[in-house]
Amino acid sequence: MGETxxxxxxxxxxxxxxxxxxxxxxxxxxxxxxxxxxxxxxLGLISKQAVVRVTVKENTEELFSKEISEQKNGIxxxxxxxxxxxxxxxxxxxxxxxxxxxxxxxxYPLIEPTKGLHVYKNGKILNSTDVICETDLIxxxxxxxxxxxxxxxxxxxxxxxxxxxxKAGVKISRILKDKKxxxxxxxxxxxxxxxxxxxxxxxxxxxxxxxxxxxxxxxxISKACSSGTDGTFLIANGTPPTKGKSGSFKPxxxxxxxxxxxxxxxxxxxxxxxxxxxxxxxxxxxxxVIPPIKGKAGITVTGSTIHPETVDPLHVRAGTGVLIVNDxxxxxxxxxxxxxxxxxxxxxxxxxxxxxxxxVTLETGNVHYLGSVEVKGSIEDSMIVxxxxxxxxxxxxxxxxxxxxxxxxxxKNVIGSSxxxxxxxxxxxxxxxxxxxxSIELKKMSTALRQLSQVxxxxxxxLHITGLGxxxxxxxxxxxxxxxxxxxxxxxxxxxxxxxLEAEWLEFANILYKDFITLxxxxxxxxxxxxxxxxxxxxxxxxxxxxxxxxxxxFIKAGFVQNSKLYSSGxxxxxxxxxxxxxxxxxxNIIINGYVRxxxxxxxxxxxxxxxxxxxxxxxxxxxxxxxKIKLNNVSENTTIQVGRQSHTLYTKExxxxxxxxxxxxxxxxxxx
Amino acid sequence: xxxxxxxxxxxKIVVKFEGDLDIEATEIIEDNLTKALQKISxxxxxxxxDIYFVDxxxxxxxxxxxxxxxxxxxxPTIINLQEDVKTVFDLLQLxxxxxxxxxxx
Numbered sequence: 137m138g139e140t141x142x143x144x145x146x147x148x149x150x151x152x153x154x155x156x157x158x159x160x161x162x163x164x165x166x167x168x169x170x171x172x173x174x175x176x177x178x179l180g181l182i183s184k185q186a187v188v189r190v191t192v193k194e195n196t197e198e199l200f201s202k203e204i205s206e207q208k209n210g211i212x213x214x215x216x217x218x219x220x221x222x223x224x225x226x227x228x229x230x231x232x233x234x235x236x237x238x239x240x241x242x243x244y245p246l247i248e249p250t251k252g253l254h255v256y257k258n259g260k261i262l263n264s265t266d267v268i269c270e271t272d273l274i275x276x277x278x279x280x281x282x283x284x285x286x287x288x289x290x291x292x293x294x295x296x297x298x299x300x301x302x303k304a305g306v307k308i309s310r311i312l313k314d315k316k317x318x319x320x321x322x323x324x325x326x327x328x329x330x331x332x333x334x335x336x337x338x339x340x341x342x343x344x345x346x347x348x349x350x351x352x353x354x355x356x357i358s359k360a361c362s363s364g365t366d367g368t369f370l371i372a373n374g375t376p377p378t379k380g381k382s383g384s385f386k387p388x389x390x391x392x393x394x395x396x397x398x399x400x401x402x403x404x405x406x407x408x409x410x411x412x413x414x415x416x417x418x419x420x421x422x423x424x425v426i427p428p429i430k431g432k433a434g435i436t437v438t439g440s441t442i443h444p445e446t447v448d449p450l451h452v453r454a455g456t457g458v459l460i461v462n463d464x465x466x467x468x469x470x471x472x473x474x475x476x477x478x479x480x481x482x483x484x485x486x487x488x489x490x491x492x493x494x495x496v497t498l499e500t501g502n503v504h505y506l507g508s509v510e511v512k513g514s515i516e517d518s519m520i521v522x523x524x525x526x527x528x529x530x531x532x533x534x535x536x537x538x539x540x541x542x543x544x545x546x547x548k549n550v551i552g553s554s555x556x557x558x559x560x561x562x563x564x565x566x567x568x569x570x571x572x573x574x575s576i577e578l579k580k581m582s583t584a585l586r587q588l589s590q591v592x593x594x595x596x597x598x599l600h601i602t603g604l605g606x607x608x609x610x611x612x613x614x615x616x617x618x619x620x621x622x623x624x625x626x627x628x629x630x631x632x633x634x635x636x637l638e639a640e641w642l643e644f645a646n647i648l649y650k651d652f653i654t655l656x657x658x659x660x661x662x663x664x665x666x667x668x669x670x671x672x673x674x675x676x677x678x679x680x681x682x683x684x685x686x687x688x689x690x691f692i693k694a695g696f697v698q699n700s701k702l703y704s705s706g707x708x709x710x711x712x713x714x715x716x717x718x719x720x721x722x723x724x725n726i727i728i729n730g731y732v733r734x735x736x737x738x739x740x741x742x743x744x745x746x747x748x749x750x751x752x753x754x755x756x757x758x759x760x761x762x763x764x765k766i767k768l769n770n771v772s773e774n775t776t777i778q779v780g781r782q783s784h785t786l787y788t789k790e791x792x793x794x795x796x797x798x799x800x801x802x803x804x805x806x807x808x809x
Numbered sequence: 810x811x812x813x814x815x816x817x818x819x820x821k822i823v824v825k826f827e828g829d830l831d832i833e834a835t836e837i838i839e840d841n842l843t844k845a846l847q848k849i850s851x852x853x854x855x856x857x858x859d860i861y862f863v864d865x866x867x868x869x870x871x872x873x874x875x876x877x878x879x880x881x882x883x884x885p886t887i888i889n890l891q892e893d894v895k896t897v898f899d900l901l902q903l904x905x906x907x908x909x910x911x912x913x914x
Contacts, residue, residue, distance in 0.1 A: 593893035
């Protein structure tokens with residue numbers, strides 16, 4: 137013990153300062169015991185002085201550690217040693233994981249236990265708040281926890297990925313928090329969590345057991361094993377197969393007629409004025425058959441091979457006027473228009489022959505031709521020109537009827553005429569519904585046959601002798617009453633349009649006629665024969681549907697149109713002065729570089745016209761389907777614009793009209809500069 | 810081998826079919842049975858009790874027979890159909906052709 141003095145003052149502070157001055161020490165170098173706080177008397181008169189006893193510390197640290205070593209775990213010590221004298225009576229506190237208290241005469245300090253530790257008072261566990269005193273033996277057991285990690289592996293259904301799903305393990309260690317002296321002490325613990333790693337070797341062994349050998353990501357495994365949080369980790373990645381490329385046909389020159397129009401940035405229209413159809417001379421190479429390129433095989437995580445999707449060669453057949461050299465080069469043997477039809481895995485390349493007329497008059501007679509037709513002059517009054525291929529007229533058509541299975545070009549004027557381009561697609565569209573219906577009925581019929589043949593009372597063998605004829609006759613009178621009328625309708629329609637339709641359509645009509653209309657000579661023997669015809673119907677239906685996208689689009693191009701009717705299954709393009717009092721209908725787009733005066737204009741996709749209406753104010757109706765849009769540069773009054781079912785009539789002159797439906801189906805018309 | 814027996818009961822004629830009603834029954838039905846039923850005016854009941862097998866030609870013959878009788882204003886009925894034969898009738902929806910009341914269950 138060092139030097140001790142006792143000093144007095146008006147306040148504790150004054151007494152302490154006096155003592156420190158006398159000892160020449162700082163406050164930190166002494167122990168202070170307050171013997172009296174001092175009391176203020178009436179009107180500031182001092183009635184009792186403050187008294188402190190100050191002792192110089194000899195070796196602060198040694199003293200402190202000594203005190204701790206004396207206090208065995210949780211034994212309540214006496215409290216005389218607290219350096220700063222406070223009113224500790226009846227209070228408890230916690231220092232360095234131990235509980236201390238000081239008794240008082242009039243009260244007991246309380247302690248409340250908490251989770252994560254057990255408190256024993258004199259050997260008995262405390263479950264709720266209790267009092268303690270200096271003589272109690274308090275023991276605290278800190279509970280530490282360990283949650284073991286768990287994991288499982290999973291291989292994806294395509295066996296291209298393996299996953300490790302981890303539930304992280306953790307070690308929780310706790311220490312008791314220090315608490316300042318208080319009459320009520322709520323014990324609190326501080327938790328420290330350290331993750332527990334998964335044994336990566338066990339994971340690797342599991343992978344071996346599961347036969348996972350390919351594409352293992354070791355760093356992902358190690359990351360997953362030491363993860364502090366739950367999660368799923370991709371730990372092996374197979375090699376997927378690469379796609380190959382199916383065979384194709386590559387034309388030598390661009391055979392497609394450059395028909396589409398591009399809109400320039402300034403909004404004007406770029407007309408690609410091809411007024412000729414592409415043609416080939418005999419001996420010319422039309423194109424090349426490109427063989428398929430195989431894809432590369434992939435490997436699953438378990439090391440097995442995944443075969444790439446099979447790629448099919450394009451089976452190119454030579455149509456009329458075409459020779460295939462070395463199974464790859466397609467050569468024209470005639471002069472005409474090249475025609476490439478791709479249908480799934482097969483294609484037919486042919487050269488459509490061309491018939492040339494100086495002009496079509498009463499002397500030449502009407503023209504019906506399976507190929508293309510070129511008229512160097514005009515088609516005169518009330519003549520008919522019908523062709524499966526393209527029709528090119530160098531001059532005019534006067535009150536003529538022009539029907540093309542493909543496209544029509546009239547380089548000058550169309551007067552009082554009717555032009556139909558893509559005529560065969562029009563026929564095919566009409567047939568398509570019936571064909572679909574037929575295919576469904578045939579499938580139903582084959583199901584009925586299958587059911588019947590499964591009934592033991594039904595003698596299937598007889599069918600080999602009689603064929604399906606008698607049975608179909610019965611079915612057509614009962615279950616399939618609508619079948620024969622449907623077949624007749626299809627046969628008639630195909631035969632009616634035999635000049636426009638391809639050979640396979642006519643063949644199909646013949647099969648239907650032979651096997652269903654004349655049942656006595658029907659060659660149908662079994663259910664499979666029926667499904668085969670159903671397939672043929674489907675193929676025709678699909679060829680028509682896909683044909684609309686793949687084939688060269690049909691179009692009508694003309695310089696000027698007056699008092700005429702034009703129908704195109706593709707576009708209509710008027711590149712000259714415009715259209716006067718005519719009806720134009722296109723399944724795709726209509727573009728008119730000049731003006732429209734009177735009449736009706738309808739396109740499914742878009743209409744673009746430079747000038748609409750005139751001074752006389754003849755009504756003009758311009759319409760598109762609900763998905764379409766209308767663009768008009770100059771519009772006079774009395775012009776009706778219709779998009780889908782929404783229409784609007786303009787009563788004043790406008791410029792730069794743009795119309796379409798918005799997302800909610802409302803007609804939006806913008807006008808302006 | 811197909812055959813039939815005709816029995817006159819009070820107000821009706823019962824025709825009992827025997828064997829397989831198939832293509833081989835053509836002659837017997839078209840010649841013998843049609844002749845035997847030519848001059849009758851009573852209603853006809855066809856008993857299928859002993860028919861276990863049919864084919865499409867046999868059904869065709871039956872359809873012709875029934876419609877011929879109907880043309881003569883004779884009311885034909887078919888009775889005692891075997892379960893399996895009944896299934897064939899149902900699959901072919903024969904009641905559409907024969908008439909709803911012809912097959913008696």
